[in-house]
Amino acid sequence: MPDWIFFETKEPLWPSQASGRPQRERLRGSRHFCRRMAEGSPPPAAGNAGCRPTLMPNPSKSDPAGPAKPPLRVLLADDHDGMRRSLRRMLEADRRLLVCAEAKNGEEAVRQAAETRxxxxxxxxxxxxxxxxxxxxxxRTTLPETRIVIVTLHPLPEGPTTDAEGLDVHAWVSKQEAAEQLVLAVLGVAGQLPE
Structure with missing residues (x-):
């Protein structure tokens, strides 16, 4: 049996509808009526004429595709304001990404990372x-789960790059190719790309 049944009516179902009580009272009554129908109770005898049942989905049931994932939170750091704005537009053009903080230098980036994770x-x-x-x-010392993407105007290094502490930079992106590669790199290092 369906979880919810909604009735469209041409006549008042409750006396309160004709008595001028606030709209929220009528809505409360409608929801109560729908639950009673879903549980198999008979509809009220009065005011029942002209009702046409319409099956409605249960809002509590999950989408077959699964719940939507929250967007990935991205810290963006670049000392050039124009470049930073451009990179932000590229990232936020994809609904899977949200820029949660910006920084103009390396120290500010570390501070913003600690605050926003x-x-x-x-x-x-x-x-x-x-x-x-x-x-x-x-x-990465304080936030080992945070993935790192480096953007640069310089030639990209060959193969995976590891710093002196053994902490990998997970992806490198040339700024000249950022429009095509940056979003893919961010999603890729976070494991959000389909296999």
Whole structure:
């Protein structure tokens, strides 16, 4: 038996509808009536004429595709304001990503990471105070689950890169190819791409 049954009516089902009581009272009555029907109780005898039952989905049942995942939280650090704005637009164009914090230098990136605990940190390689790799080392020391993507204008290194402490930079992206590669890199290091 369906969990919910909704009745469209042409006549009042409850005397309160004709007595001018507030709308919320009528809505409360309608929901109560639907639950009684779902449990198999007979509908009220009065005001029943003209009702046409319509099956409604149970809002408590989960979607067959599963619940929607929350967006990945991304920390974005770049010392150039224009580049940072551009990278943010690229990331947030994908609904699976949310930029939770921005930083203008490596030290601010480490501080923002500690405060916001991002899933992925996108760090410019060349920043004041701390480089992207140095900031990545400090972030991963306190937040080992945070994945690191380095963006750079310099030639990309060959193969996987590990810093002096053995903490991997999970992906490198050229800024010239960021429009095509950045979102894929962020989703990839977080394990969000289909296999």
């Amino acid at each position: 991002p899933d992925v940190a996108v760090l410019d390689l060349s920043m004041p105070l701390l480089s992207g790799v140095e900031a990545a080392r400090l972030i």
